[in-house]
Amino acid sequence: MACPALDTVTPLFEKYCYSCHGPEKQKADLALHEMALTIRDATDALHWQDILDQLNAGEMPPDEPQPSAEDLAQAIGTITDALHEARQQFRTADDAAVLRRLNRREYHATVEELLGVQINIDDLPKPHGGAIDTVGSQQTFRARDLESYYETGLELAAMALYWATQPRLESTVVREEGKDRNRLAEAAYEVYQKLDEMKATGKSREEVGLTQEQFNRFSPTVAGNGSGVYQLYRKYWERNEPLMDRGTMMAHVGGIGQLQVYVPLDPRARYEVRAALGVREDAGRRRSVRLTDYRDKVIGATMVSGTLDAPEEHHFSYRPSFPVGYRGRVSDDGKPVNVNPFRYHTGGYVPKVGDNFLVLFSEDTGAPHRIFNGFYETGTPEETIFGEWMEVEGPIYDPPSRFELLLKKHVAYRRPESVTITDVETFLTRFGNDLFRGREVPVELLSKLVGVFEMERADGRDVLGALEKPVALLLASPRFLYLNEPPSNEGEEELDGLALASRLSYFLWSSPPDAKLYHAAKNGNLTKPGALRAHAVRMLDDLRARRFHEGFISQWAHLERFDSLNIDAGVLPEFSPGYRFSAREEPIHFFARLIRENLGVRHWIDSDVAVVNRLLAGRYGLPLPKTETFEPVVLPSESPRGGFLTQAAFLASGTMGNRTSPVIRGSLIREIFLDDPPPPPPPNVPELEIAGSELRSVRHLVELHQTRAQCASCHTRIDPLGLGLEHFDTLGFWRESEVIDNGIRVWNPARREAIFEIDDAGSLPNGESFRNLAEMKDLLLERQDRLARSLLEALMTYAYGRTVGFADREQIDAILTELADSGDSEPYRMRDMILAVIASEPFREP
């Protein structure tokens, strides 16, 4: 392997450093002229790191003459790159494949599939993995993990045993008329009419027909009764009265103006949700709604295009998920759902206590309304979205899970006294066989499990209860938690059929093989030529492949940055839950389409089709899809969109506070598109401080940043790339000019704003410049081989469960050559690339 060279720094050293650390003097015993001008090993690396640290900290040279900023930047850049490269090379020592554990996503998918209950992934044991969560060598396992796997196993077992024996409910349609949501507001309106009458005429409470309770609750003259909110209700009613007999106007005031349906939710089922919505013509930009479930999780979001007179129907699919252990109707912190506090005041609406619910919100709830009305978009009405009705159909069940089938067959259909130890053994053997991905439950383990069952029975637990611990033990067993991948024969270099089947299914589905794949694995067909590919093709078209789409792209494209975005919706109201949901989904559906249609990697850079839902389409200025799902939309020729590069999630990932960050955007482009991740920032570079509170454009800040040699050394090769995306704002929407504010909320007089012209010219790390986004895309397209390499290496890492290093170079080059010369105009097709990974030798190796 080539060692990174450092010859170019010698002239600078000669001129500025040798006087103290050269042939004449060796202050601090450092003789730079004798140092190796390369990095061959860890010792070299440490020596150069020390020198780099000194330069970065600005400590050397201590006196005059000082090198020019440009020369210093160049030397720092050279050493930084060489060290970075060396680090990558030395990494190969860790590339050995090691036993890997199911990561959190895989554990989640696996237990959902096998146990047949939908659970919240957040409740599962926390992962402590590396950059890609399938890599075994970067996973850790601690005592607390062991305990939490067992505890989680107990809860899961109890939950699965409960639901597997519950009857399936008849599917029904629960419908809520929008107009029924208005009773509270109407009641407030009526009471206030009477209160006004009392005030105007001097009549008594009894004379106007108010009860004492109503008076106490609603009168502003009674201290501390919270009548403020009822006055808001009243105004809401007055504003919207003409519509109130047909539906509801979605409001910002709690308790009214949302469409809300209570249904008993079943963790084995899905539901279909429909709603008829319209939007006022003068609504401005507030035309979107989101659907959320009982724990405020966004299920879908859409743009409303129906009118007040002709609402249009929208349709969402919903699969509820629950806290581990869920056995009934509870709120998100595990307590019974409270009674709706408002029922006392109206006597009208009483919610079905204890049921779970789905709510349809206007998308601007959550941000203070006055932002929209008073500042953000002057002159628009307070309520913009009309909800005529909403209905929920369900539960709609999938076929029973393996767990349920086996439990019913061997245990649950019998009377408790007739369940024999053999039945229990059979159940545990067969279900254990599923959990262990086709491998036998060892006899010793089985007898121990049966022992636990008997002990539990002796302690007075019923048959199902006594099964909790044995099932939990199976779920905490290393045979379940680790993907055991033995070679087909001792000493051989190929996985056996079962291990290969698991590797394939965990690559494409993040869950265990299905019956077909097991079948092929067990009868030896899977290792025959072509068989693996045939299964892979079939599996890529299965719905379960969504887990691969999501798991892979989230990690390769660093969407965790988007997930942890910290933007104040009070400053930027469009940063709404519906937007977050939609933007996060877009790249997943985009990737799915590239695979489905076997398109080339160039589409990541630029594409003539976007895959969007109605909310994003609306915000991107595209024609709206017909349904609530993500659909391919052909981009109009004038649209700046196209490719992952211009998707909201990617662009917003490069946001820092209330500004775009060309630094983050540039770094991401280098890593994702150019396979050239910049080195991490060095320690001890003094923070550059800019005096005063003048608002500056992002481009200006970036330029100031580069006046310091220590910063410029790397940032001149990062930031100019990010500047090419300056026409997209912090949330990834198109802008003609850049508005910089001081981070103060809009209604605060201390808020200041400045507007700057956008200039999206920039350059690549090699200095090649572009004048705008289109030219930048062209330059990236010329280098699409780098993107292909970035994708391929990440796919291999994800699929093999180990880091890909120097030893894999040849394999990578061979695959890339093959994908580039496929004889058609579209090199590096996505589906072909995935199949090439599966066909590669390491995929079959332990």
Added chain:
Amino acid sequence: MNLNPRFGTTRRSLLRLAAQGVSVPLLGSLLPAPARAAVAKRGKPVRLIFLSLGHGHYEDHFYPSAAGRFSEIEIPPGLEPLRNHFDDITMVSNLSNVKNRQPHGGSESLLTCADVTGFPGFAKHNSISCDQVAARAIGQNTRYESFQLDSPGGVEEGHDGIAMSFREDGSPMPGHVHPRDVFHQFFDSGMSAEAKLDHIRKRRSILDILHEDVSGLAKGSTAEDRDKLDEYFTGIRDVEKRLAREESWIGVPKPKATLPEPSPSMEGEASVRAMLTMMRLAFQADATRVVTYRLPDTSVLTGIGVSHTPHTLSHYGSSSELRDLNLVRTKKWTGILGDFLTELRSAKDLCDPEGGTLYDNTILFFGSGLRAGHRTHSIPCIIAGGGIPHLKHGRHHILSEENTPAANLWLTMLRAVGCEIEQFADSDGDLSEIFA
């Protein structure tokens, strides 16, 4: 080639540190065998508290420019909330966390002083943290050898890695994130001794089954895979140890809770205050003597209406408004620290035969591995409590050598609690110069 790392004494070179640190330090020699006896001699318990923020502070807000008595030097505005406590604290400048090579957060190598990203190899490795060295010495006669508290957001809270406490093998010890969990650890659940014993017995039988299971699996595996399964073995052994400890404490009831059970939705400042109060109660009940806490910076900031992350705030260069928000943050934390010191001052130490307060018998560190931005030189450091015998509070010290290893402070603290050790990590002496 002349690369013998004998550098002058005025400049501490990373070279030298690297030479000592790149091979994992000889930890065995650092571990304090006779330390327990030393503690027994003292008669009074001493506690160690390590409070860490991921990020540092703005230069002009937190760091006094002159050394001397607080009453005689200029006090930066961020320290104002501590004014009533100036006689209770010591500040130290020039301590550095030089091994932190990827300084995106200041907690992961703060207490270990290890280069976690060192060559060769990509996988992270760390070494034992000083609180764990102390736990071995002074944690043997308490219900918990040591206790770790953490923030809910981890990296999002400005911390790097997943813990600030590390075992001897360098494996992380993630902490309790929610005050509610801590509440259940520290206070009596009302379960009878028999029920607890029965629970432990059953848990053991479960562990036995898993132990045998993994042994069977390891038999047919390759050496690399066995290494990985070893982690699972270690997990089992650690749980066994914990159960044994739990069993030996069954006869001693946990204290009754004197504060309400924290609600599941508690977060931000309220959660920090609850954690600190429970820490105080745990000390009074002598449930543990060593606590580390990765403070939830982002949650606290969000709670006071600052929407920037601590990382963004640490790049305060771009505007004076960011710098103003830094001051809000710094004052919030020094205020919380001040209130905690008041709490320690007014809490009687029930284990102290001389009737002192918890404050008298505690050594508290409040700081971070980062000074500001990505700087690891001269980290923020406030020491409080009467646990370091020769230390007289009330001053800001500027150490005579720039970049004195933070390990020197840890060594000093470890010796103060009775560990008879020569060196900790890359320490090259103790901090006796602040004893003057």
